[in-house]
Amino acid sequence: MNSSISRKNSTTYKIYDRYKKLIIAFLLIIFLFVLGEIIVSNFLSLGQILLTIKLASFIALFGLCQMVVIASGNSSLDLSVGYTATMTAVFTASIMDGKNENLWMAVLIAIGLGVAVGFVNGVLTSYFRLPALVVTLAMANILQGIINVYTAGRNITGKPSPILRIMAAKSTSIFPNILFILIIGATIVMIILYKTKWGLMLFGVGSNETTAYLSGVNVKLVRCIAFIIGGVIASLIGLLLIGNMGIAFKDMGSNYVLPSIAAVVIGGVSLSGGDGNYIGVILGAIFLQTLSNLLVALGWGDAGKWLGYGTLLFILLIIYVGNRRNR
Amino acid sequence: MKKNSNALGISNLKKFILKPEFSIVIMLVIMLVIAAVLQKNFFEIKSVVRNINAYAPLILLTMGQAVVIISGGLDLSAGTSLSLLTCVLATVMKRNDPVTGIYAILITFAVAVFIGVINGIGIGYLRIPPVIASFATSFIWLGVALFLRPTPGGESVGWFKSFYNISDVAGVPVFLKTFGTFVPPALILVICGCIVWFIMSKTRTGRYIYAVGSNSDSAYMSGINTAKAQMVACIINAFFIFLAALFFVGQNQSGDARLGDPLTLRAIAAAVVGGIALSGGRGSVYFALIGALILSLVSKIIFFANIPNAYQTLVSGVIVIIAIAGSMIYTFYSKRTLLKGEKKIT
Numbered sequence: 201m202n203s204s205i206s207r208k209n210s211t212t213y214k215i216y217d218r219y220k221k222l223i224i225a226f227l228l229i230i231f232l233f234v235l236g237e238i239i240v241s242n243f244l245s246l247g248q249i250l251l252t253i254k255l256a257s258f259i260a261l262f263g264l265c266q267m268v269v270i271a272s273g274n275s276s277l278d279l280s281v282g283y284t285a286t287m288t289a290v291f292t293a294s295i296m297d298g299k300n301e302n303l304w305m306a307v308l309i310a311i312g313l314g315v316a317v318g319f320v321n322g323v324l325t326s327y328f329r330l331p332a333l334v335v336t337l338a339m340a341n342i343l344q345g346i347i348n349v350y351t352a353g354r355n356i357t358g359k360p361s362p363i364l365r366i367m368a369a370k371s372t373s374i375f376p377n378i379l380f381i382l383i384i385g386a387t388i389v390m391i392i393l394y395k396t397k398w399g400l401m402l403f404g405v406g407s408n409e410t411t412a413y414l415s416g417v418n419v420k421l422v423r424c425i426a427f428i429i430g431g432v433i434a435s436l437i438g439l440l441l442i443g444n445m446g447i448a449f450k451d452m453g454s455n456y457v458l459p460s461i462a463a464v465v466i467g468g469v470s471l472s473g474g475d476g477n478y479i480g481v482i483l484g485a486i487f488l489q490t491l492s493n494l495l496v497a498l499g500w501g502d503a504g505k506w507l508g509y510g511t512l513l514f515i516l517l518i519i520y521v522g523n524r525r526n527r
Numbered sequence: 528m529k530k531n532s533n534a535l536g537i538s539n540l541k542k543f544i545l546k547p548e549f550s551i552v553i554m555l556v557i558m559l560v561i562a563a564v565l566q567k568n569f570f571e572i573k574s575v576v577r578n579i580n581a582y583a584p585l586i587l588l589t590m591g592q593a594v595v596i597i598s599g600g601l602d603l604s605a606g607t608s609l610s611l612l613t614c615v616l617a618t619v620m621k622r623n624d625p626v627t628g629i630y631a632i633l634i635t636f637a638v639a640v641f642i643g644v645i646n647g648i649g650i651g652y653l654r655i656p657p658v659i660a661s662f663a664t665s666f667i668w669l670g671v672a673l674f675l676r677p678t679p680g681g682e683s684v685g686w687f688k689s690f691y692n693i694s695d696v697a698g699v700p701v702f703l704k705t706f707g708t709f710v711p712p713a714l715i716l717v718i719c720g721c722i723v724w725f726i727m728s729k730t731r732t733g734r735y736i737y738a739v740g741s742n743s744d745s746a747y748m749s750g751i752n753t754a755k756a757q758m759v760a761c762i763i764n765a766f767f768i769f770l771a772a773l774f775f776v777g778q779n780q781s782g783d784a785r786l787g788d789p790l791t792l793r794a795i796a797a798a799v800v801g802g803i804a805l806s807g808g809r810g811s812v813y814f815a816l817i818g819a820l821i822l823s824l825v826s827k828i829i830f831f832a833n834i835p836n837a838y839q840t841l842v843s844g845v846i847v848i849i850a851i852a853g854s855m856i857y858t859f860y861s862k863r864t865l866l867k868g869e870k871k872i873t
Contacts, residue, residue, distance in 0.1 A: 275658065277658075277662075324852060328852055328856070330805075330851055330852060330855060331601070331658070331805055334601075334792075334851060335848070337603075338792060338796075338847040341840055341843065341844030342840075342844035342845055342848070344840050344841075345838065345840035345842065346841055348837045349837045349838055352837035458662075458666055461659075471656065472656075501677075503670050503673030504674075506669045506673065507669075508670070510663055510664065510665070510666030510668075510670055511667055513662075513663040517649070517660060518649070518655065521656070
């Protein structure tokens with residue numbers, strides 16, 4: 201009895217307890233790489249790892265929007281991130297037209313679209329008290345409809361500006377540039393979430409809205425802002441996506457929605473809100489990309505990818521969410 | 528004294544009008560009138576049969592979804608499980624061997640029960656938030672469906688057409704054919720679902736589903752096996768989806784892994800229009816049927832307004848948001864007015 205208490209109070213145990221989920225995620229990645237090396241040869245090379253990280257960066261960035269929304273609590277998720285990004289990419293393609301001087305215009309449009317989408321999502325969920333999943337799913341439908349209407353009579357023309365190409369697709373020596381963007385983005389977000397008043401308010405609202413309300417926090421406004429931030433980030437990712445692909449097409453962002461949520465869950469972020477560790481989300485994204493690489497190498501294709509993602513998400517939900525709510 | 532009784536009469540009328548059921552029926556009547564004005568032969572038997580065929584899948588999915596929502600859950604995997612069931616049907620059946628049709632139905636029924644059990648275990652026993660649990664399982668079903676049918680296709684036995692149109696099947700006696708022109712098989716499927724729910728709602732478990740939905744904790748404290756009730760709700764939902772899958776394979780003679788995707792959201796919206804509270808525990812499954820009818824008629828009216836095909840997704844998304852937000856606001860205000868009225872009377 202005594203020894204177990206002292207064991208729980210020891211520093212090593214505390215550190216272990218705090219970073220348990222990060223360690224699990226990290227071990228899972230290593231396990232997948234070893235498994236890949238055994239089954240498919242030439243899986244574990246530096247080039248392969250860097251390529252995986254580059255592809256995982258997009259999942260991680262989408263995971264960032266998702267994490268901010270999830271942290272605001274009330275079991276919110278944003279299912280419209282994929283089509284928000286697609287819409288930005290499709291709309292800004294013809295505006296940029298491959299010229300750097302038009303980039304500021306594209307960025308302004310991206311921010312405007314992101315704010316608009318996030319505002320509608322946020323108002324409907326926080327002020328009208330509608331379930332976030334239904335609202336954002338319907339929003340995804342609406343955005344898809346807008347894209348369909350826009351592209352109905354014409355081709356999607358235009359190219360990304362060269363700066364975006366350099367940022368998203370090219371690499372400096374061996375490191376892909378998107379990695380630096382991810383690191384800068386992660387740093388900014390971590391500072392905002394952990395060192396500013398707003399971040400504290402966000403986590404407070406997420407973990408216990410009554411307490412937050414009684415401490416004088418405008419709960420509805422904070423939730424609304426979380427959705428707006430999610431929308432803006434998703435919209436800006438749309439610019440990076442078109443920078444990476446070189447062209448815009450109808451379904452470029454919709455495949456990232458499930459991985460972004462799965463990455464957040466694997467990263468150990470509680471889906472009931474109130475916490476958020478972006479490092480975990482990045483690890484989760486890398487894990488998912490490695491898994492998808494492995495399944496592609498095995499020749500299982502699309503079906504295997506969705507089956508793998510879905511099963512994994514379900515199992516992790518059982519492990520992380522299920523046991524905590526035992527009666 | 529006289530004044531008082533008069534006020535009571537008016538407030539009773541007000542109460543009646545403010546009941547959600549009343550507004551739903553009125554909405555249905557308005558939609559029917561508009562549709563009848565726009566389409567000249569709306570009430571002819573042929574077009575009634577055609578309309579029932581067009582609306583049946585959404586009605587079935589909505590009723591299933593309504594059961595889950597009443598039990599306090601939400602099923603985002605309804606669309607993909609429908610796709611999976613059609614894929615299973617089309618994979619098991621061989622065109623030249625009529626017996627395989629029976630095997631296919633049995634196997635698909637087992638798969639449907641399995642889908643319900645898995646969703647039920649996740650939502651009920653493991654207590655994962657229902658929306659996220661069914662979101663995760665929806666991708667499992669999608670993956671399996673893509674394994675079976677990477678592209679739409681598959682085979683179907685000839686007599687399976689009887690789930691869509693009896694007179695298409697070769698070698699059917701004449702009286703059955705005439706019966707089929709008046710009573711479409713889709714209607715029989717819907718009635719089947721209604722009967723199953725009618726029997727279920729009379730049992731103890733059926734009552735438990737409402738209790739769990741309205742307050743899970745107090746239901747648990749009263750000794751109700753909440754997890755089992757939620758699991759039963761999920762299995763009933765899977766049964767409704769199974770009926771819809773029979774209809775689709777009868778219609779298309781093939782399986783499609785992407786068939787059900789747009790139906791998930793429409794079914795949720797239709798249930799909300801039919802007065803099912805998303806918070807659970809309130810509403811009637813039969814009114815969900817009316818909600819599905821209203822939503823289908825709205826699409827029909829839009830179709831008559833000659834909107835180009837590209838606008839379809841956009842319009843349906845907007846309708847869903849307006850329908851959900853509108854019915855939420857309506858329930859909010861009618862509840863408040865009712866409370867006010869009661870206070871005045873006492």
